[in-house]
Structures are given as structure tokens and as C-alpha cells.
Amino acid sequence: MTDTAVRTTGRAAKPVLRARPGVEPIYWLFLFPAVAVFTLLITYPAVEGLTMSFTNSIGLGDFEWIGVRNYIALFRDENILSSYAFTFLFAAVSVILVNIIAFFLALGLTSKIRFTNPLRAVFVIPMVISAIIYSFVFRFLFNNSVTQFGQALGIEGLSTSLLANPDWAWLAIVIVSTWGSVPSAMLIYIAGLMTVPGEVYEASSIDGATPWQNLRHITLPLVVGYVGINMIIGFKNYLAVYDQIVGLTQGGPGTATRSVAFTIFAGFSGGDYAYQMANAAVFFLITIVIALLQLRLTQGRPS
Amino acid sequence: MSTGTSIAPAVAGAAVTASRRGRIGQEKTNWTATLLLFAASLAVLVPLYVTAMMAFKTTQQSTDLNAFSLPSPVSFDGFVAAWNLTNFPRAFLVSLVVTLVSVTGSILVSSMAAYAIVRNWDRKLFRYAFFYLLAAMFIPFPVVALPQVRLTGLLGLDNYVGVALLHIVFGLAFNTLLFSTFLRSIPLELEESMRMDGASTWQTFWKLIFPLLAPMAATVGIFVFLSSWNDFMMPSLIISQPEWQTIPVVNSIFQTQFSNNYNVSFASYLMAMAPAIIVYVFAQRWVMSGLTQGAIK
Numbered sequence: 001m002t003d004t005a006v007r008t009t010g011r012a013a014k015p016v017l018r019a020r021p022g023v024e025p026i027y028w029l030f031l032f033p034a035v036a037v038f039t040l041l042i043t044y045p046a047v048e049g050l051t052m053s054f055t056n057s058i059g060l061g062d063f064e065w066i067g068v069r070n071y072i073a074l075f076r077d078e079n080i081l082s083s084y085a086f087t088f089l090f091a092a093v094s095v096i097l098v099n100i101i102a103f104f105l106a107l108g109l110t111s112k113i114r115f116t117n118p119l120r121a122v123f124v125i126p127m128v129i130s131a132i133i134y135s136f137v138f139r140f141l142f143n144n145s146v147t148q149f150g151q152a153l154g155i156e157g158l159s160t161s162l163l164a165n166p167d168w169a170w171l172a173i174v175i176v177s178t179w180g181s182v183p184s185a186m187l188i189y190i191a192g193l194m195t196v197p198g199e200v201y202e203a204s205s206i207d208g209a210t211p212w213q214n215l216r217h218i219t220l221p222l223v224v225g226y227v228g229i230n231m232i233i234g235f236k237n238y239l240a241v242y243d244q245i246v247g248l249t250q251g252g253p254g255t256a257t258r259s260v261a262f263t264i265f266a267g268f269s270g271g272d273y274a275y276q277m278a279n280a281a282v283f284f285l286i287t288i289v290i291a292l293l294q295l296r297l298t299q300g301r302p303s
Numbered sequence: 304m305s306t307g308t309s310i311a312p313a314v315a316g317a318a319v320t321a322s323r324r325g326r327i328g329q330e331k332t333n334w335t336a337t338l339l340l341f342a343a344s345l346a347v348l349v350p351l352y353v354t355a356m357m358a359f360k361t362t363q364q365s366t367d368l369n370a371f372s373l374p375s376p377v378s379f380d381g382f383v384a385a386w387n388l389t390n391f392p393r394a395f396l397v398s399l400v401v402t403l404v405s406v407t408g409s410i411l412v413s414s415m416a417a418y419a420i421v422r423n424w425d426r427k428l429f430r431y432a433f434f435y436l437l438a439a440m441f442i443p444f445p446v447v448a449l450p451q452v453r454l455t456g457l458l459g460l461d462n463y464v465g466v467a468l469l470h471i472v473f474g475l476a477f478n479t480l481l482f483s484t485f486l487r488s489i490p491l492e493l494e495e496s497m498r499m500d501g502a503s504t505w506q507t508f509w510k511l512i513f514p515l516l517a518p519m520a521a522t523v524g525i526f527v528f529l530s531s532w533n534d535f536m537m538p539s540l541i542i543s544q545p546e547w548q549t550i551p552v553v554n555s556i557f558q559t560q561f562s563n564n565y566n567v568s569f570a571s572y573l574m575a576m577a578p579a580i581i582v583y584v585f586a587q588r589w590v591m592s593g594l595t596q597g598a599i600k
Contacts, residue, residue: 026504027419034416041472045450113337122344128579130533130551144368240443243535261445268449284446
């Protein structure tokens with residue numbers, strides 16, 4: 001630690017590179033590929049899409065400028081509004097569920113247990129499987145195994161497929177995407193819990209603290225920053241949910257499980273290019289605002 | 304391990320921990336937690352077990368819709384049918400090329416950019432470039448997807464090359480951030496001594512810096528490998544020819560043709576899962592430390 005500190009100050013005091021006039025051209029060459037592909041494949045499409053959202057373009061051919069009419073129409077469109085309602089419900093429930101499960105798994109896996117490595121290895125597996133593939137597997141389980149189980153036990157709610165129930169199909173999508181999202185959140189919590197020094201617990205247990213008090217007053221305050229990271233990364237991903245929906249319900253039954261991403265893509269094949277670009281712009285704005293709010297909330301806390 | 308033998312020591316262990324908590328209880332194995340974790344691991348293992356069991360059944364047996372029964376007789380018909388129907392070798396090749404180009408490209412492009420930015424941090428343009436690239440972290444793919452579909456179509460990139468380029472671009476923010484954090488921790492003195500010996504910036508980067516970046520490159524590589532190998536959304540929209548699709552998309556395209564031949568569909572899912580799981584099993588330590596490193600940066 002001291003070593004790096006000394007070196008850093010040494011660098012600040014003796015800036016060899018800064019003394020040179022101008023930038024060595026080779027550095028521009030190093031930077032160029034990144035900036036070039038980024039501008040071509042993200043900035044240009046983003047600007048083009050935003051511009052088109054003020055037209056009536058269907059994706060090809062001529063178009064006219066129609067001002068903010070697409071945006072006004074969005075707020076009156078039942079399908080759009082319900083896709084936002086579904087997406088927010090899905091994201092909010094998923095982010096809570098994933099974080100609770102991931103935190104307790106991480107807590108278990110960093111405590112004094114046996115078979116730590118095999119257990120950790122198993123819990124990471126969902127992370128290496130494609131979302132669309134595990135969604136297909138779960139679709140079979142929901143349509144067949146869960147209903148067989150429900151019928152055998154005479155539980156009415158489970159005797160028909162959850163995926164065919166317009167009121168509860170969203171819960172199936174939450175369960176499946178939680179299955180796939182827990183590992184990455186869990187790894188972040190494990191990394192966080194490893195930074196809590198063991199002596200802290202020793203000291204507190206000498207003082208007679210119960211495990212619950214340890215959790216409440218030591219562990220949670222120390223890992224609260226990691227909770228913030230998980231919330232921000234997770235929420236952004238859940239808002240863009242798509243693969244699990246294609247694999248499980250195709251947006252159905254009816255339009256019950258159409259997410260914003262699903263609606264945007266479906267609109268494209270339906271010739272609603274400009275309209276869906278307005279939708280994308282609103283969606284982007286909301287994603288940014290939520291990310292900034294979360295950043296503010298988690299950074300506002302002490303520690 | 305049978306349940307009888309595992310519960311007995313667990314109960315005993317819990318009792319001991321409870322009675323001695325506060326003194327030497329800390330050193331004892333927490334059997335309650337171990338057992339709970341074993342139970343929880345079933346949530347991961349059961350879907351995988353079902354996939355494997357279904358895949359090795361005959362079509363006839365799979366239509367009884369019993370997901371948990373053992374295959375009798377064990378049959379490879381599902382694999383043969385899935386292999387031919389989905390043209391698995393071709394899909395595998397497309398996925399492999401997309402992943403290799405994405406991984407190599409991401410490591411090269413992001414590490415070079417990070418080096419240029421970190422070494423010129425005192426210059427405004429390089430700082431702006433950094434924040435410019437960082438902005439991509441907040442752009443979800445669905446937002447720019449449709450214009451990207453049009454653009455890649457116009458440029459003739461509506462194929463695996465376009466998908467790989469887009470994977471590189473969407474990872475750029477995160478990967479450049481990872482590399483630049485790591486680069487800041489490399490002391491400048493190392494480089495200076497090499498420059499004294501007359502090495503150019505180009506040589507310094509490739510001979511000194513790039514090898515030093517290896518652990519971070521492994522982390523970046525693992526993340527990019529997982530996200531591009533498993534991606535469905537991007538290839539399904541960008542690649543225009545269905546016969547040159549990646550493995551996840553091929554599985555979606557053939558849903559209707561699998562119909563009720565569940566052994567065929569599950570064999571296909573198993574073949575889709577297998578490569579990443581095999582890589583993970585063999586490189587598990589490495590993958591875990593890489594993922595954790597990426598997580599805490």
C-alpha cells in the first residue's frame with residue numbers, strides 16, 4: 001500500500017510525459033478504433049433514430065415531418081402504456097427478488113460451510129446458459145410439470161399453466177429471469193462480503209451479539225454500496241427484458257406480457273418505425289432518469 | 304450421500320455451535336447453512352436434470368410429459384434429429400466466429416483505447432473521449448436497435464460480422480473502464496525504463512503493457528464470451544439470413560418444427576448449453592476469479 005502511494009506521488013511530481021509538447025500521434029491511432037466504431041454503430045443510429053421519431057417514416061422510402069405527434073400518440077396508446085406498466089412491475093419485483101436471494105446465498109457461501117467450492121460452482125451455472133434456452137426449458141416445466149403437480153395435489157391455481165393466465169403470467173417471467181440473474185448479483189455480494197474483515201465478527205461475538213445483530217449492524221452497513229451496484233446494473237437490464245418473453249409467452253396471453261423492448265421490435269416489423277423510435281426515445285429517457293436517481297440514492301448514504 | 308447420514312452431523316453441529324457461540328463457535332462448520340444451500344442448489348440442478356433426462360428419451364417416452372422419469376431405453380435419436388434439423392455444425396461455427404471476433408476485438412480495442420486515455424489524461428480531448436465512450440453504459444440495446452438494423456443492412460453488415468462489431472461496441476464502455484482502472488495501477492517507472500532503452504510507444508504497449516494487462520484481459524474475455532455466445536436479441540434482429548444464425552436463435556427458429564418431439568427439442572437445448580458449461584467446468588477457478596474481479600471493479 002505504502003509502496004503504491006509513494007509511486008503515485010512520485011509520478012505527480014515528475015511528469016515526464018507531460019513535459020513533451022503535443023500528443024504523440026500514435027496515441028490517436030490507439031484511440032481511433034474505439035471512437036470510430038462507437039460513432040458509427042451507436043451515435044449515428046441514436047441520432048438518426050431520434051430524428052426519425054419526428055417523422056412518419058415506416059423505415060424506408062419517403063417521409064414527412066410531423067413534429068411531436070408521435071409522442072402525443074404514445075401517451076394515448078393503451079398498448080404502449082400497458083407495456084410500460086408490465087415492464088416496471090417486472091423490473092421492480094425482479095430487482096427485489098434477485099437481490100434478496102443473491103444476498104442470502106452469498107451470506108451462506110461466505111460463512112463457515114462445507115463443500116464451499118462445489119456449491120459456489122453450482123450456483124453460478126445459470127449465468128453461463130443462454131436466457132432463451134433456459135426459458136424454453138422452463139416453459140415446458142410450467143406447461144407440464146407444474147400443472148401435473150397442481151392437479152395431483154388439487155391446487156386449483158396450479159392445475160392450469162401459469163403462462164396461460166393473463167393475470168399471473170408476469171410472475172412466471174419474473175421467476176425465470178430471477179433464476180438466470182441471481183448468479184451475477186451473488187458474485188458481487190460475495191466480493192463485497194469478502195471485504196468485511198473477520199475480526200469484526202469475532203469482536204462483536206465476544207460482546208455477545210446475536211447472528212441477527214451481526215447482520216443488521218455490521219454486514220448490511222458494510223455491503224450497502226454493493227446493494228447499490230446491483231440495483232443499478234440489475235434494473236437497467238430488467239427494463240430491457242426480451243429473451244425470456246420470447247422463450248416463455250411471446251408477449252401473451254393476449255398482450256399481457258409485452259415488455260417495452262418487445263413492443264419496439266414488434267412495431268418495426270409492423271411498419272411503425274417512426275412511432276417506435278419515439279417510444280425508444282421515451283424509454284431511453286426513463287432508463288437514464290432511473291439510473292441517476294439510483295446513483296443519487298446510493299451515493300447519498302454514508303460509507 | 305444419503306439424507307440419514309447428513310442430517311445427524313448437521314443437528315449435532317448446530318447444537319455444538321449454539322452452545323459454544325461466542326468462544327470457539329466461530330471455527331465450527333455451520334451445518335444448517337450447508338444443508339440449506341444444498342436444498343437451494345436443487346433450484347439450479349432440477350431444470351438441468353430435466354433437460355438431460357428428456358434429451359435421452361425416445362420420442363414415444365417423451366410424450367408422456369413426465370419430466371423427471373429416467374430415460375428407458377436410453378436413446379440418442381433426439382440428438383441425431385436435432386443435429387440434422389438445426390444444422391448444428393453450421394450454427395456452432397457461426398456462434399464460434401461471432402464469439403471469437405467479439406472477444407479478441409473487445410480486448411484489443413478497449414485496451415488500446417484505455418492506454419491512450421490513461422497516458423493522456425491531462426489532455427482535454429482524451430478525457431472527453433473517455434466520457435463519450437462511457438455514455439454507452441446507459442444505452443439499452445432496444446433503444447438503438449432499429450436504426451442499427453437499418454444501418455447494418457445498408458453497410459452489408461447484416462451478418463455475423465455486424466453482430467460481433469455490435470458486441471464489441473456495447474461492451475466498450477465497461478471494458479475500457481476496467482482496463483483504465485487497471486492501467487492506472489501500473490507504475491509509470493516501468494515504462495520509463497523501457498523508453499530509456501529507446502522503445503517507441505507502440506513497442507512499449509505491445510511488449511510491456513499488453514502482457515501486464517493479461518489478468519484484466521481474461522476478465523474482459525470471460526464477460527464478452529458469455530454475453531456474445533449466449534445472446535439472442537442482437538443476432539435475431541441483425542442477421543438477415545436465418546440459415547446463418549447463432550445457436551440460441553436457431554433454437555428459437557425451430558420451435559414449431561420441434562412440435563411435440565420433446566426429446567428432439569431438449570437434445571437441441573442440451574447441445575446449446577453444453578459448450579459454455581464445459582468451458583465453465585474446465586476453467587471454473589479462472590472463470591470465478593475473473594467474474595468476481597469484474598464485479599468489484
